Amino acid sequence: MALNDLSLSLQFGSIARHLAAHRAALPRHKVIRWIRRSLEADAEMTVRIVDEEEGRALNRDYRQKDYATNVLTFDYATEPMVMADLVLCAPVIEKEAKELKIPLQTHYAHLLVHGTLHAQGWDHETSDEDAEEMEARETEILTAMGYPDPYGKARVKPSRR
Template identity: 70%
Template structure:
């Protein structure tokens, strides 16, 4: 079965470690990870930001005053998924190290996670929804050749 079409804009804010993050996020890999999580064609912007921008967006839109790993701004879900995914590079790097994962693997997981949110998946509504979303993320990640992102070492 062919993967859905994707129009991707990949953006990097200017910050000290941007080159290292850009190196693990080539456009073809980002597109592949997102397309495997899509059920419909999509137009998605992915923006990699520093802690300051990540915190400001989380504070302004979610009223939580800290930088988080991924923010999903979903605009439409049918007939075309349109969304912005904002990933905070320092948070992603810290979490990858804490979880003994490569930076690439953690970015892949968060892009899959954010893409599912853009399509209406929500792990904060109930434990059953969280379990279903985690199981689907695991299936997608394993299909991409990565380990179960929720497995405990």
Template identity: 80%
Template sequence: MPLPALSLSLQFGDLPDAALHRAALPRHKVIRCIRHALEADAEITVRIVDAEEGQALNRDYRGKDYATNVLTFDYATEPMVMADLVLCAPVVAREAKELKKSLADHYAHLLVHGTLHAQGWDHETGEEDAEAMEARETEILAGLGVADPYGRG
């Protein structure tokens, strides 16, 4: 079965270490991660931001006054998935270092995670939903050659 079609806009905000993040996120890899997590054709914007922009978005849209690793703004799931994924570069880099994972692999996980959110998956609605979402993420990432992000394998 062919993978869903994807129209992607990949944007990088004003980052002091933009080259590091651009190297971890070549366009073809971003497309590959997202397409493997899609269940339908999609139009998705991925924006890589600094801590200030990440915190402002999280505060303004989720009421949480801190920068988080990924925010998903989902606009439609049918007939096409339409969403924005916002990844906060300094948070992703810090987490990758703490988890002893490559920056590219951590970004792959968060792209898959955000794409699943854009399609209605939610890990905050209960333990069963969280386990199902984690299992789906792990399955997709294994297909991409990325180790289990939850360290179970």
């Protein structure tokens, strides 16, 4: 299986109290693997890990929802190349992973796959059928990499872009 090319910028914002655990959960080679397995075209992407304050401000300013969410996708182009920013809120993701009793890295893998699909036009909020399709695609990608089905149990669903 030939994988698409990926130019990646991996950034860590002001997450001082979370930094060590999140850096350990996000080795660059794994982030690249998770995203590349989700791509249907070559891509230029930025992944930014943020604190609750920055996550909340972005969600409020761009989605008019005044809370920090787990993942936000800012998609700029899908053809001929995927261009997007994925913003992940470290404290939210850490809390969800604990609630789900799964490793932090497993939850990051799921959310990066989820966000990458959004960057390519997948949307789970348009209809139940679209949500089922997207969840099935996420499950296919993750299980092929050895991760459990994120929807196999009562899992937290990623937020909308």
